[in-house]
Amino acid sequence: MSDFPTKTSQWVIDSCTGTSGLQLQHDIPLPSIGQHDVLVKIHAASLNARDIQILANKYMWGVTTPVVPLTDCAGQVLSIGSSVTRFKAGDRCASTFHSKWISGNMKSLAQVSQVGAHTDGVLRHYAVFNEEELVKIPSHLSYEEASTLPCAAVTAWNALFGGSTPCKPGDVVLTQGSGGVSLFANQFARAAGAKVIATTGELGGEREAVLEELGATTVLSYRDSDWGIKAKEATGGRGVDIVVEVSGAGEQSAKAIRLGAQIIVIGGSSGSGPSMFDMRSTMGEVRRITVGSRDMFEDMNRAIDVNGIKPVLDPKIWGFNEVKKAYEYAETGNHKGKVVIRIVEGST
Ligand SMILES: NC(=O)c1ccc[n+]([C@@H]2O[C@H](COP(=O)([O-])OP(=O)(O)OC[C@H]3O[C@@H](n4cnc5c(N)ncnc54)[C@H](OP(=O)(O)O)[C@@H]3O)[C@@H](O)[C@H]2O)c1
Incomplete structure (x- = not known):
């Protein structure tokens, strides 16, 4: 009998009709952990302009509903499949935006695929990822800070250095x-x-x-x-x-x-x-450009580490039960820095 969670709470977009299309679900079974998979406890997630566009049905890449929203999160690895080499239990990690784009130039439209739009995203307590879809995060960043990196930071990195x-x-x-x-x-x-x-x-x-x-x-x-x-x-x-x-x-x-x-x-x-x-x-x-590859994310993390860079967060951090308010706040454009949702209470 495993001590690891087998179910999760999660938010789902049922319809792209504003926050009325967002539903909170409980006790959703997690898939079993395959050979190359990693079970992650998600500590924090962050919102991007993309997520507002998705909920308003204005996203250029389209959305497949129902879908668990958001691409950007940071968390901790709880357990790994038998063939996993990139992570071990306890590692701190973040999701990647284009989870199928590992390196080089994008070569097929399949690599545009994004969690939180085309497959389930990260607005949940636990998730199972293929090990290729995650990167380790810089040690000086909190989970909340690291949760802001997958989209906006990698895009900025690609713009300047890609x-x-x-x-x-x-x-x-x-x-x-x-x-x-x-x-x-x-x-x-x-x-x-x-x-x-x-x-x-x-x-x-x-x-x-x-x-x-x-x-x-x-x-x-x-x-x-x-x-x-x-x-x-x-x-x-x-x-x-x-x-x-x-x-x-x-x-x-x-x-x-x-x-x-x-x-x-x-x-x-x-x-x-x-x-x-x-x-x-x-x-x-x-x-x-469209965000960037996993290689770019890892190059960027080394630069963030060496230069001690800290993401700028909006002072208000939202709770898991305040997701609709967080979306509404981000939509106003009044945020000053990244809008972050704390998924594990007491975790930063
Ligand atoms: N292609 C990609 O890969 C990619 C990736 C990420 C984002 N994006 C897109 O890039 C844009 C910015 O994303 P974000 O995440 O940085 O958004 P964000 O955090 O929501 O910030 C949007 C900012 O845009 C500024 N703004 C509004 N109107 C403007 C104007 N007329 N001229 C210049 N700046 C203006 C505002 O700055 P002030 O508050 O200072 O006025 C606002 O803070 C969005 O359209 C998003 O969809 C594209």
Whole structure:
């Protein structure tokens, strides 16, 4: 008779109709642990813009309901299958976003598959994963901090270091807004010896202060119709080397860059990124990305470890029974840092 749990509580999205489509379920049987599987006690999970889009039925990659939501979690390995080599009981780990994308470039659409959208996700107390779908987490991070890494941080890492011309010391990186991806991009760029110019919608407030604390030397308002030109002026007229483009404000980004720079297109809340017309006089490169591979996640974790980087969390941490409120809060856009759900009470 095993001492390990055989059932879990979990949240499920029944229908993508806002928080009314979220249901809490109890005593759901866990699958048996196969040869290559790992049983994980999930301590914390975090929300991404993607999760809000899923619940509103606006997610570009689609959703297969019913599904346990969320891709991002951190927890502890309780037991392992007989052939597992990557983990042992007691290891602290995090989930991966594209669980079938291990290394190199994405080679098939099957690798786009995401837990929490196409297969069951991590908003539950226990889950069984294939060992290939997890990474170990940096020892200086709490579970809550580490739960914010799989989507936003890996995306920022891929943007800066996953292409053919990685960010290097002395580069100028432009980030947009103070959301999850942008704050991580700010931290990674600074750790790589780059300078950061940031934008936000709220100058003079807490968001600007956070960006400056992380090392941004200039913070501009993206509500200013000329912010692209002002970003270029802040480089002494040379232009920025890399834009981490989360907003889709391509016309402005193209005005900010130096000749031959890169714009990494990630999100599109206010546009779809630079057009060829925007880019015509820049000789620049546009790269569209989707999060990153497991190898990128592991490379990033080494950098987080060596540089002592700590994710920025919103001060309010939500409980497992407050999931609907956490979603509603994230949807308002009032969060300052990552929105985290504590799954094990008393665990950080
Ligand atoms: N392609 C991918 O792999 C990938 C991965 C992750 C995320 N994304 C996408 O990237 C975007 C950001 O994700 P996130 O997780 O960082 O979101 P988030 O944490 O919810 O933050 C969104 C931020 O966007 C900023 N913002 C709003 N309107 C803006 C505008 N017009 N111009 C510039 N910034 C604006 C706001 O910054 P202020 O509060 O400072 O004003 C806000 O904090 C979303 O669209 C998401 O879907 C894509």
